[in-house]
Amino acid sequence: MAISSQAPDIQGERQSVQDVRAQDVMACQAVANIVKSSLGPVGLDKMLADDIGDVTITNDGVTILKMLEVKHPAAKVN
Secondary structure, eight states: OOOOOSOOOOOOOOOOHHHHHHHHHHHHHHHHHHHHTTOSTTOOOEEEEOTTOOEEEEOOHHHHHHHOOOOOTTTOOO
16 A cells, blocks of 8 residues: 655645634624624614525524524634
8 A cells, every 4th residue: 555645636725824814803793793783782673584584583692693694614603
């Protein structure tokens, strides 16, 4: 059995650490901006619609985060 010393051929772009960190921060800020207006004693209600058209009106941050379909790994809370 021969062991290859070559790196696997992976096609893709390399990004610097600063670029990745900036993307992580922007993704987390986007989620925070969605939830922050529903917090506190004068929090506003959010109207959320899912894939099949069911509408939910809530000001509960946990419900809002559960209904969000976040793809970014750093911004995914649940």
